[in-house]
Amino acid sequence: MAEKIKLHPVTPHQKRIFEITDHLNNDDIVLLPTDTQYALACRYTNKKGIERIRLIRQLGKDHFLTLICDSLSGISKFARLGDNQFKVIKRLIPGPYTFVLPATKEVPKLLLNPRRQTIGFRVPDYAICEKLVQELGDPLIATTARHPDYPGESGNGTSDRTELFRRFEKQVDLIVDNEQKISEHSSTIVDMLGDDPVVIRAGKGIEEFLSVCAVHDLTPMEV
Numbered sequence: 001m002a003e004k005i006k007l008h009p010v011t012p013h014q015k016r017i018f019e020i021t022d023h024l025n026n027d028d029i030v031l032l033p034t035d036t037q038y039a040l041a042c043r044y045t046n047k048k049g050i051e052r053i054r055l056i057r058q059l060g061k062d063h064f065l066t067l068i069c070d071s072l073s074g075i076s077k078f079a080r081l082g083d084n085q086f087k088v089i090k091r092l093i094p095g096p097y098t099f100v101l102p103a104t105k106e107v108p109k110l111l112l113n114p115r116r117q118t119i120g121f122r123v124p125d126y127a128i129c130e131k132l133v134q135e136l137g138d139p140l141i142a143t144t145a146r147h148p149d150y151p152g153e154s155g156n157g158t159s160d161r162t163e164l165f166r167r168f169e170k171q172v173d174l175i176v177d178n179e180q181k182i183s184e185h186s187s188t189i190v191d192m193l194g195d196d197p198v199v200i201r202a203g204k205g206i207e208e209f210l211s212v213c214a215v216h217d218l219t220p221m222e223v
Contacts, residue, residue: 002031002169009033009178012128020176021135028173029053031145031165033180034068035126036096036187036204038164040172041068041142050110050141056171058148064113066098066120068140070133075099075121078106078139084218085192091212094125096204098189111141122187128176144186159184196221 003023007016023030024042029049032041040056042049044067053065069075072090079101081089089099098120103112111119122142124130133139147167159182165175185204190197197213197220199206213220 002165002172002175004165004175004177006177006179007128009180010127012131014131017128017131017135020132020174023174024132024136024140029056029171031168031172031175032128032132032140032142033126033176033178034122034129034142034187035094035124036183036185038145038182039066039068039142040145040168041140043136044111044139044141045108046141047108047110052171053141053143056148056168057143057146059143061114063143064100064118064120065111066122066142067107067111068122068124068129068133068142070123070130072123074133074139075101075123078104078119079121080104084195084216087216088192088197088209088212088218091215092205092209093123094130095123095208096125096185096187097209098122098187100189100191100193100200102193116193118193120189128178190220198222 005016005019027046027049029042029052032039040053067078100118100120103117103119107119161182188203188206188209189200191200196218199220199222
């Protein structure tokens with residue numbers, strides 16, 4: 001049964017951040033709130049944890065995972081950024097966006113899309129995520145906490161926080177409870193590999209993303 005830690009979403013107590021960091025350093029899997037939905041997360045170097053997350057979600061190797069970073073410099077270490085990518089991402093982070101980018105050699109092969117050598121990047125506008133990444137000194141690897149036993153449900157699979165915790169409490173090691181209503185919105189996912197972005201999923205923040213693209217004379221396409 002997973003341990004539970006309650007944490008304020010705006011002003012998280014530093015002692016609790018230390019406790020969660022200890023779990024992550026011990027290669028635990030955490031059910032973690034973000035600025036959109038809850039995520040299953042662990043250290044990006046936690047090979048067994050990554051395999052557990054894929055097993056929990058029943059994900060194939062071609063399903064891209066996401067590195068949660070705390071800044072643009074964090075992304076720059078793990079992704080190859082051209083001028084357009086740099087300008088757009090700089091204007092949008094922190095925020096509810098997942099950017100698919102070509103990975104550098106700093107990213108373990110286990111995390112990459114095997115065909116495209118890419119990975120997703122996020123810098124959530126969320127104090128809990130920011131402080132955890134800063135305290136760890138490393139990114140988190142994460143994917144949305146959807147339970148495969150409830151395929152007909154959208155988003156997290158349930159808008160009930162207690163029900164979400166019940167579904168994962170025997171599969172994760174730690175649950176971080178922000179005591180807030182679960183968001184109904186997913187992040188906006190954008191493929192940034194080409195000259196113009198490709199919107200894979202239009203979610204929270206899509207209007208601001210389109211405005212930033214217009215400023216930089218980019219024409220986003222939709223899948």
